[in-house]
Amino acid sequence: MTETSLVSGMIGTLVGTLELDPSLPVSRITINPSIAPNNNSRNVRMYYTNASNSLVNEALYGTLYLTYYKTNGALASKTLTTETSYTFNRLDASRPIRFYILVNTNTYTSFLENVWGWIFRPADGRFVAMGAQPAFTLLSPSNTTYPVLSNQGETTLPTPFVGGGLPGPGGDRTIFIGDIGVTPSWWAYYNVADAPVYSISFATENVYIDDITQAVLAPVPLTNVTLNVENYQNTYLGQSRVNVRFFQAGYPSFRFLHENDPTAQLPYTLWVNQTEIPYNTPFSPWPAPMQASNSKQISLKVNQQDLEAAMEGQYTTTITVEIISGI
Known part of the structure; x- marks a missing residue:
């Protein structure tokens, strides 16, 4: 969670980079489902263990954010909250599209403060992961769905922004939180779970x-x-x-x-x-x-x-x- 300059008041992380085939006339991305405040299961979820080593999670309202380059070389961006699709404006398909998941910085800080009691004692608990449900598909001007090659293989089915499979710290739709990135003076108090080898x-x-x-x-x-x-x-x-x-x-x-x-x-x-x-x-x-x-x-x-x-x-x-x- 170190991206702080994309949207004012938001903090987040890069969750995927999409490399396009320049020969394909990709016109838009369909998001399914989007991260929406009226559906708690689609929010960003923060997973951690408490003092008794039980798994705990808390939902934070988040947004999807993408960046891409136009044919004139300009960098364009879009915040995706309740939209189900986004149509590109003069997309330069030779350059990558990047996806981010963002949460409100104040909400994220409050979340960290709420669990300060067990974080202050590093042996008592650990951050595990951050997860989100959204997936995407690529569409042509004629609504043809293009296959996407990812670590899930090649498919025209919706591709999760964070890996695929199950949500939660047990699934691969999550990423490790790693560097907390809010206040450097707090870093010494966080015990972040190691990534499995x-x-x-x-x-x-x-x-x-x-x-x-x-x-x-x-x-x-x-x-x-x-x-x-x-x-x-x-x-x-x-x-x-x-x-x-x-x-x-x-x-x-x-x-x-x-x-x-x-x-x-x-x-x-x-x-x-x-x-x-x-x-x-x-x-x-x-x-x-x-x-x-x-x-x-x-x-x-x-x-x-x-x-x-x-x-x-x-x-x-x-x-x-x-x-x-x-x-």
């Missing part, structure tokens, strides 16, 4: 399936995928959910490749419990609340018709799991 490991990295026909009736176990939070004791995860992406580099879906003829392929699907893992799409195998080590068994299944059509021989495949979001 994640890593992924596999129980077995090289798996051999002796009889693939067993994967027709039900998914066969491959390995356990474990998400480790390396600094778990120094973070507050609450109802955390961390998204990962399962994919096979260079291919639009999962498939085995024949070792002698890569054009001969056998499609397959991946499963966790009774849920199919979506290909190259944000997915969370681990339910909240998160622990220091979170493990789930990954299984594989093939279709009978695909198996019958497959060429005889040995097949291989490489699966990549990538952390794409989370706090």
Whole structure:
């Protein structure tokens, strides 16, 4: 929360930068939903822990604020409060659009003062995160919705300004507060939660399936995928959910490749419990609340018709799991 010069009386933070394809005639942004004072769930929420380590949150009225460049080089800006869309005026699509979330400086200061009792003792509580619900879509002059590539993958669905997924400190629609940025003399009294440091490991990295026909009736176990939070004791995860992406580099879906003829392929699907893992799409195998080590068994299944059509021989495949979001 260090941006203080964008709008008088407001303090906030940058939550996203949008790089546009200059060849696309983007005409406006649709905000859904906007941050509005008549809907408490859409306000900016401040998350912190109290002296008993319980999660507490408080809603502050906020606004969305965007900046962009016009074709004449001038910097333009717009405060988005109750609007559901904003039409650009001579947008220079070769330069980025920046989004900010702002809250009233006096309200923010009062919020800090209200929790001063536990903040004065750093061991008693910690700031965790700031969250907001709004998302956006890009529209052309003919109302065509353009896909947006973010840490949630490429989609034409509304893209959250802060990551995506669940709201709150457990979701990736939040950001860590970090530097309080109101009064330097207060900094020494704040104990801000550290950002989690994640890593992924596999129980077995090289798996051999002796009889693939067993994967027709039900998914066969491959390995356990474990998400480790390396600094778990120094973070507050609450109802955390961390998204990962399962994919096979260079291919639009999962498939085995024949070792002698890569054009001969056998499609397959991946499963966790009774849920199919979506290909190259944000997915969370681990339910909240998160622990220091979170493990789930990954299984594989093939279709009978695909198996019958497959060429005889040995097949291989490489699966990549990538952390794409989370706090």
